[in-house]
Amino acid sequence: MRGDGKEATTVRPAPVCRARVRPPRGATTAPRRLTDAADLEPYLHDEAHFPGGHTPGVFLPADEGQVARALSEATAVLPVGARSSLTGGATPFGAWVLSLEQLARLEPPAKSSVLAGAGVSLTLLQSHLAGFGFWYPPVPTFTGALVGGVVSTNAAGAATFKYGTTRDWVAGLTVMLASGGVLELERGAVCAHPEGYFELEDLGRPMVRVPVPRYRMPDVPKRSAGYHTEPGMDLIDLFVGSEGTLAIVLEARLRILPRPAATLTALVVLESDALAFELTAALREASLATRRLGDPQGIDVCAIEALDARCLEILREDGADRACGVELRPGDGAALLLQAELPAALDEAQACDQIGRFEDSDAPDTPLVRLCRLLASRGALDRMSVALPGDTARAAQLFALREAVPVGVNRRIGQAQRERHPAIQKVAADMIVPFDRFPEMMRLYRDAFGRRGLDHAIWGHISDGNVHPNVLPRSIEEVAAGKEAILELGRELARLGGCPLSEHGTGRNPVKQALLAQLYGAEGIDAMRQVKRALDPGGKLAPGVLFSVARP
Secondary structure, three states, X not given: OOOOOOOOOXXXXXXXXXXXXXXXXXXXXXXXXXXXXXXXHHHOOOOOOXXXXXXXXXXXXXOHHHHHHHHHHOOOEEEXXXXXXOOOXXXXXXXXXXXXXXXXXXXXXXXXXXXXXXXXXXXXXXXXXXXXXXXXXXXXXXXXXXXXXXXXXXXXXXXXXXXXXXHHHEEEEEEEOOOOOEEEEEOOOEEOOOOOEEEEEEOOOOXXXXXXXXXXXXXXXXXXXXXXXXXXXXXXXXXXXXXXXXXXXXXXXEEXXXXXXXXXEEEEEEOOHHHXXXXXXXXXXXXXXXXXXXXXXXXXXXXXXXXXXXXXXXXXXXXXXXXXXXXXXXXXXXXXXXXXXXXXXXXXXXXXXXXXXXXXXXXXXXXXXXXXXXXXXXXXXXXXXXXXXOOHHHHHHHHHHHHHHHHHHXXXXXXXXXXXXXXXXXXXXXXXXXXXXXXXXXXXXXXXHHHOOOOEEEEEEHHHXXXXXXXXXXXXXXXXXXXXXHHHHHHHHHHOOOEOEOOOOOOOOHHHHHHHXXXXXXXHHHXXXXXXXXXXXXXXXXXXXXXXXXXX
């Protein structure tokens, strides 16, 4: 407090473009390592199931010093977390695996943030925060992911519409460079020079100048498409989404929020994609108005997932709908799974009363009543399944129904591999467009797959314009046709202002690497290579991820 009774203003140093690298803390003792074939097997693949993974061994460091020791002993390392990558980014092809699962430091929340080690799972993080009345909002669908992997891919999920992506929530970052030096970064402290570069003082070596790429990134809510770039960008953002190719994430300081008072989850079944889009647009508009106006009684939907007709057909064929307490019918055209946050806690009786009275003129003006009225105006209440606030078991069933779609798709791919050809594989994409271009994107999907006679299912995060088209090929020829369609769609969606790589990253998937090259062109890929060479001149980190090993 100042002498005049007014609060003193904290003056932070102006950001600079130079960062100082420090030595790793602790003795550089040898980390635990695995070399027996049986121990290595779980580390030879990730959720992309790329064949041919191989590694001489796995490092399991428990602290900074051991990470540095591993880097000093190996000519190439692949940093991995939960190995949940859908792009092959956690599949080794000759490099030592550097597993970060033991870097599990987790501190109590402080000043609306929490410090978490790279090996902390999102499940553990959320459970830890819940004990203090907080939560971490921008979680991807798979909560078994580790903090290091989430930061490395700029992971995002259904709630991007309200909460953005991982990048928006990283307040600080500790990373280890290929040299073994450590950068401790606080957001706002180190920003790019106006001429487009950073400088690093790296442990007595000559000053390292790191260029900022000059390509233009698509203006969409989420993207995991190569190295981030923007004028005056924060150095933290160069590492977020870099997929382990520039540095190894050791710890992250993540912003957090107080937990919502209550959340309602609902599944509505509709007749068509068009009706699903119209309802989503209405829910988005109402929710944006609520946040803009600060309306305590307004509708506040944070996430909407969409399932198309083929998804619903798969669920019916597999009996997943009935297992999850939902009745789907032949001819159902689409479904939306939505989450709405409520400003006050409700018990079951209060929630049922408000839902039952929403049509009454004297019904209370509450967010739940308004939500029911909006859904009724779009004909969406008749086929609604709802998990009331606090009914975590019913909410889990509805989320399980959504997750049963990729499970059903993968089961059909496996069956085709066994019965038709072992090289058959799923062909999938992860694309996003500005929301108002979403119907056009869906038409492009249907056309590209329809012209090639490809069976396909589309699901994903409609509230931010990001869905996942999946081809279910029945032959090797259809695998090739599906890849051709995805590359065509990448060009068309870029024309709409979209991004063909939204939330899963690029990894070592050849189609996704081709999409990245289409998006930025040869000059853009060369600009990324220049960043890679500045920070990792020997190509030690994650070789083959994002793009082929950097040319000399």
